[in-house]
Amino acid sequence: MKDKVYSVTFGGIGGQGVLKASELCSWAALYAGYHVKKSEVHGMSQRGGSVESHVRFGRRVYSPLVPAGGADVLLCFHQEEHPRLLAFLKKEGLDLTGYVDKAAALVANPRGLNTCLVGVLSARLPIREECWMQAIETVFKGKGVDENKKVFLDGRRLGQS
Amino acid sequence: MVKAKTSNQALLSGNEALSYGAYEAGLSVACAYPGTPSTEILETLAQFPDVDAQWSVNEKVAFEVALGAAIAGARSLFACKHVGLNVAMDPLMTASYTGILAGFVVVVADDPGMHSSQNEQDTRWVALYSKLPMLEPASPAEAREYVQEAFKISEKYDTPVLLRMTTRVAHTKENVVLGERRVPPRPEFERNIPKYVMVPGNAYQRHILVEKRLGQLQALSERTRLNRVEKGDGRLGFVTSSVAYQYLKENYPDASYLKLGMTYPFCDEKIRAFAKTVKKLVVVEELDPFLEEHIKALGVKVHAKDPSFRIGELTPELIGPLVAGEVKQEVRTPKRKPRLCPECPHWATFAALKKLDLYVAGDIGCYTLACLPPLSALHSCLCMGAGVTFNEGWHKGAPGKKIVGVLGDSTFVHSGITGLINAAYNKAKGVILVLDNSTTAMTGGQQHPATGLTIRNEPTKKLILEDICRACGVDHVDVVDPKNLEEFRTLLEKRVNEDALSVIISRHPCKLLRR
Numbered sequence: 001m002k003d004k005v006y007s008v009t010f011g012g013i014g015g016q017g018v019l020k021a022s023e024l025c026s027w028a029a030l031y032a033g034y035h036v037k038k039s040e041v042h043g044m045s046q047r048g049g050s051v052e053s054h055v056r057f058g059r060r061v062y063s064p065l066v067p068a069g070g071a072d073v074l075l076c077f078h079q080e081e082h083p084r085l086l087a088f089l090k091k092e093g094l095d096l097t098g099y100v101d102k103a104a105a106l107v108a109n110p111r112g113l114n115t116c117l118v119g120v121l122s123a124r125l126p127i128r129e130e131c132w133m134q135a136i137e138t139v140f141k142g143k144g145v146d147e148n149k150k151v152f153l154d155g156r157r158l159g160q161s
Numbered sequence: 162m163v164k165a166k167t168s169n170q171a172l173l174s175g176n177e178a179l180s181y182g183a184y185e186a187g188l189s190v191a192c193a194y195p196g197t198p199s200t201e202i203l204e205t206l207a208q209f210p211d212v213d214a215q216w217s218v219n220e221k222v223a224f225e226v227a228l229g230a231a232i233a234g235a236r237s238l239f240a241c242k243h244v245g246l247n248v249a250m251d252p253l254m255t256a257s258y259t260g261i262l263a264g265f266v267v268v269v270a271d272d273p274g275m276h277s278s279q280n281e282q283d284t285r286w287v288a289l290y291s292k293l294p295m296l297e298p299a300s301p302a303e304a305r306e307y308v309q310e311a312f313k314i315s316e317k318y319d320t321p322v323l324l325r326m327t328t329r330v331a332h333t334k335e336n337v338v339l340g341e342r343r344v345p346p347r348p349e350f351e352r353n354i355p356k357y358v359m360v361p362g363n364a365y366q367r368h369i370l371v372e373k374r375l376g377q378l379q380a381l382s383e384r385t386r387l388n389r390v391e392k393g394d395g396r397l398g399f400v401t402s403s404v405a406y407q408y409l410k411e412n413y414p415d416a417s418y419l420k421l422g423m424t425y426p427f428c429d430e431k432i433r434a435f436a437k438t439v440k441k442l443v444v445v446e447e448l449d450p451f452l453e454e455h456i457k458a459l460g461v462k463v464h465a466k467d468p469s470f471r472i473g474e475l476t477p478e479l480i481g482p483l484v485a486g487e488v489k490q491e492v493r494t495p496k497r498k499p500r501l502c503p504e505c506p507h508w509a510t511f512a513a514l515k516k517l518d519l520y521v522a523g524d525i526g527c528y529t530l531a532c533l534p535p536l537s538a539l540h541s542c543l544c545m546g547a548g549v550t551f552n553e554g555w556h557k558g559a560p561g562k563k564i565v566g567v568l569g570d571s572t573f574v575h576s577g578i579t580g581l582i583n584a585a586y587n588k589a590k591g592v593i594l595v596l597d598n599s600t601t602a603m604t605g606g607q608q609h610p611a612t613g614l615t616i617r618n619e620p621t622k623k624l625i626l627e628d629i630c631r632a633c634g635v636d637h638v639d640v641v642d643p644k645n646l647e648e649f650r651t652l653l654e655k656r657v658n659e660d661a662l663s664v665i666i667s668r669h670p671c672k673l674l675r676r
C-alpha cells in the first residue's frame with residue numbers, strides 16, 4: 001500500500017472555515033513528507049454558496065479532485081450539503097459528519113469548530129501528531145496557535161475514543 | 162507567504178506558485194485588473210517589495226503598462242481572467258508584431274465550468290490568432306517552472322508569451338519547492354522606430370518577422386521538454402494537456418502520454434511520431450477541440466470526445482465516458498447558489514428598483530445576484546460596462562419604457578466612464594446607478610481608483626466619482642445612501658420620470674469584505 005493516495009473531501013458553506021480545515025490537513029500531510037494536492041473553488045463563496053475542498057496525499061498525487069466514490073473520509077460541516085457530498089465517499093469510506101454536533105458541544109468558541117473537527121479527522125489519518133502541530137503553527141498566528149492546538153487535541157481525543 | 166518551518170517548501174496555489182516563479186525569474190513590473198480565477202497572482206506579487214505591482218483601471222491599461230515596461234527593459238507580467246484578455250486584445254495583437262526587449266509574460270486564466278464567469282471561452286485560440294507561443298502548466302509546481310521558461314522564451318524569440326491557467330490549476334494547492342530570486346541584467350532601452358512604431362510600412366516588415374518567428378517557435382515546440390512523451394504499454398496513447406493529464410494518469414497509469422506543456426505552436430512531428438507508437442490514440446482536452454482539430458488536420462487517426470464534452474469543466478468521473486466516446490451525462494448535483502450577504506447595501510438599492518418596476522440594464526459584480534429571486538430585479542448581464550451602454554441602447558430600441566442602468570464602482574471605473582461620455586455626447590437619457598460600495602467585492606475586495614488606496618493599501622490620488630460623472634456631461638449627479646430607503650426611492654422616482662441623463666451614486670460600503 002506504499003503508493004496509496006488518501007483522499008479527504010471537506011464541504012460546507014461559505015464562512016464555516018471549510019478551507020481553513022482543508023488547509024490544516026494539507027500542511028500536516030506536507031510536514032509528514034507526502035506529496036499533497038488540495039483543490040478548492042474560490043470566487044463567490046463568501047455569500048453562503050457551497051464550499052468544497054478536496055485534499056489528496058500520497059507518494060505521488062495526480063488528480064487534485066476526488067472522483068465520485070473516491071474519498072476515504074468525508075467531513076461535511078453543513079447538513080444541507082451532506083447528501084451532495086456523500087457521493088464522493090467510497091462505499092467503505094468514513095463519514096465524520098456525525099462528529100459535527102459532538103465537536104460543537106466541545107468547543108467554547110464556535111470559531112474553533114473547524115479545528116476541532118480536523119482533530120477528529122487526525123485520529124484517522126496516517127500523519128503523526130507532531131506534523132499536525134507544525135501545521136497549526138504554520139496556518140495560525142499569535143495566540144491563535146495555542147488556542148487551536150488545544151481544540152485540535154480535544155477533537156483528536158474525541159476521534160480516538 | 163507562508164513557508165514550511167522545516168524545508169524550502171510551501172503549499173502554494175497555482176496562482177501563488179506562478180507568482181513565486183516569476184519573482185525568482187527577476188520580475189520587476191506586474192499589472193492586472195482583478196478577475197476570478199486570476200486575482201491572487203497580483204495579490205501575491207504585491208507582497209514582494211521589489212516588484213512594482215499595481216491594480217490597473219482595466220485589462221487594456223494593465224497590458225499596455227506592463228508591455229511598456231518590458232519594452233523599456235524590465236521583466237514584466239500581465240495577468241487576467243479569460244474575458245479580461247478580450248479587453249486587452251487590441252494591444253495584444255500588435256504586441257505580437259513589436260515584440261519586447263525584456264521578457265513579457267501574459268497570464269490568462271480560463272474558467273471551465275464557469276465557477277465565477279459569464280462565459281466559457283477557450284483562450285487557446287488566442288495563441289493561434291495572435292501567433293504567440295502558449296504554455297500550459299498542469300499543476301502549481303509546473304506553473305512555477307513554466308513561468309520561468311516563459312521569460313526565457315520571451316527574450317530569446319522576442320515575443321510576448323501566453324501562459325494559460327485554468328481555474329483548477331490556479332486554485333489547486335501543492336507542495337512547491339522555492340528558489341532564489343535572480344534578476345537578469347537590464348537591457349538598454351533605445352529608440353527603434355522600425356520595431357516599435359507600428360505604421361503600415363513598419364508593421365509589414367514586422368509581420369514578416371512574426372511569421373519567421375512562428376517557424377522558429379514551432380521548431381522549439383518539437384524539441385522542448387515541455388512537450389514530453391511518457392512511454393506506456395503501447396495499447397493506448399493520449400495527447401493531452403493541463404489538468405486533463407492529471408485525471409488521465411490516475412485512470413490509465415499504463416497508457417502512453419504525449420503531455421503538452423507548450424500547446425502552441427503545435428509539435429506536428431512529435432504528434433505524428435507518438436501516434437505511430439500506440440495502437441489507439443485519443444486526444445483529451447477541456448473545452449474546445451483545439452488540439453483535436455489540428456491533429457485531425459495533420460491526417461493522424463485520432464479518437465476524440467463527443468462534442469457534448471466541450472461544455473463544462475472536466476472532472477475525474479467524466480474521464481472514462483469521455484475516452485469511451487460516450488455522450489456526456491451530468492453527474493454532479495447542483496450546488497447551493499451564492500446570494501447577497503444579509504447586510505449588503507445592494508439589497509436596498511434593488512428593492513427600490515423592483516418597487517418602481519423598472520427595466521434594469523445590469524452589469525457584473527456582487528449585485529448581479531439581484532437577478533435571483535426574491536429580487537429578480539436585474540434584467541441583463543453581458544460584460545463589464547454594459548450597464549451604462551445597454552441603458553442607452555434600450556432607450557433607443559424600446560422608447561417609452563422606464564429604464565435604468567446599474568453598475569458597481571469598480572466596474573464603472575473599469576469601463577463605465579466611456580459609455581457615460583458616449584451617452585452624454587449622443588444626447589441619451591436615463592438614469593445610471595453607480596453602486597459605490599467602495600471596493601471590488603465580487604473578486605474578494607480589491608482596491609481601485611475610487612477607494613483612494615493602492616494594491617498595497619497605500620494612500621494615493623482618489624478618483625471622485627461625482628466629479629468625473631459631472632465632467633462626462635450628465636445633467637444631474639446625486640449621491641445618496643440606499644439604506645435611507647425613503648430618500649433613495651423618492652430621488653430615484655423623480656430622476657426616472659425626467660427627460661434627462663442622470664447619475665445616482667448609491668453609496669454604502671461593503672463591510673464584509675473591506676480589509
Ligand SMILES: Cc1ncc(C[n+]2csc(CCOP(=O)(O)OP(=O)(O)O)c2C)c(N)n1
Pocket residue numbers: 194195196197220242244245248279525526527528545568569570571572573596598600601602603604
Ligand atoms: C473584463 C472583465 N474583467 C474582470 C471581470 C471580473 N469581475 C467581474 S465584476 C468585477 C468587479 C466587481 O466590482 P464592482 O463593480 O465594484 O461591484 P461589487 O462586486 O463590489 O458589488 C470583476 C473584477 C470580468 N467579469 N470581466
Ligand code: SF4
Pocket residue numbers: 046047500501502504505506507527598602603671672673674
Ligand atoms: S460581499 Fe459586500 S457587496 Fe458583495 S454581497 Fe456581500 S456585502 Fe454585498
